[in-house]
Amino acid sequence: MIVGVPRETYPGERRVALVPAVIPGLLKAGFDVIVEKGAGLAAGYRDEDYASKGARFVSDRADVFRAADVMAQVLGVGANDETGDADLRLIHSGQHLVGFLRPFGRIETLQALAATGVTSFSIELMPRTTRAQSMDALSSMATICGYKAVVIAADTLPRLFPMLTTAAGTITPARVLVIGAGVAGLQAIATARRLGAVASAYDLRPAAKEQVLSLGARFVELPLEATDAQDTHGYARAQDEAFYQRQRELLGRVVSESDVVIATAVVPGMKSPVLVTREMVATMAAGSVIVDLAADRGGNCELTQAGEIVVAHGVTINGTVNLASTVPYHASQMYARNVSAFLLHVFKDGALRLDLDDPIVGETLLTRDGTLTNSRVRAFHSLAALAGSRDALPTQEAM
């Protein structure tokens, strides 16, 4: 079984799907690994580092796709909306694909992927369970993003983060508010605290409170109860506009008192709720900073522009997307460990072990034999459940 690692082609993407350190484990399990020349360079991994661990090199991208039984990518078709479609011509039937594939993105792209006949696994759909923790690339990338968001904020803020008592007077610590205390938010809290800031956080999932407190941050209590706050996968459920409206009213004062807001509130597959309005931004002190990790899904701040840094009312609003790619060495290392753990789990003795009763396999399998097979993704896109599937529900067929 040959695992192929192509160079990532999304503009500005610096990560690579496998790093040299995971190759010996794959070779030991019977895989061969081929790597496109220069694939790891932007992340700090040289060709000779891969070669010394036993990987083979292929100079032409198309040859990697031609030879590999399993393609390992970071941003695969779907997740790469700039250059990803070019891979559709290279992927072929009988091949396997593992990577971020954006299953809640454009249905046309998912159908085109299915039509190639590839057996694809969407790493975003990994169950958030203890058993799957070593394969949870969403958590890995969120950890990187939460850290980097705070580092960016500290660099942009015209104030120090820690409290300092000096001969030139006492400096008060920066106040950091984290909205959305999931994996990225919790890492943002920990990083802000390490830098000496005073951190507070808010999340609509009641379960987040204990985690926020355990990191030494204050939990912002709002007199507001979300309906059915958490779904069976542990994610926040979308709320109605009246809830978000009330949330904005109640968050207003906390935002205006903060020097930094790190916004991470997202709902899978949905546009992110606007929680920080332009009026709220106007009440913040000049020089304050908002880093909007929800930028690529519409943003939590009304003034966020995806991929841009804008200044409004003296407040810098950073909407940089794909932040994980700006820490490519460790982002690739973590991603590679997740992907190789997944490969070692689903392939045994040179063959795919397609045990659909195993949630790690059943929930991540996206396409197979020309069909979009994933029931959660089919339901999201209002496609009828497949005959024989456990979730066969009558919905309008849009395929």
Ligand SMILES: NC(=O)c1ccc[n+]([C@@H]2O[C@H](COP(=O)([O-])OP(=O)(O)OC[C@H]3O[C@@H](n4cnc5c(N)ncnc54)[C@H](O)[C@@H]3O)[C@@H](O)[C@H]2O)c1
């Ligand atoms: N192995 C595991 O058990 C495991 C691993 C990772 C994550 N998880 C859990 O999965 C869940 C999702 O984590 P995630 O980081 O991927 O979440 P996410 O990236 O989907 O969302 C980020 C956070 O935003 C919050 N949010 C959404 N709408 C909001 C709103 N209107 N106001 C305030 N906050 C809002 C969510 O509750 C979440 O905490 C969490 O419960 C997390 O603890 C479990």
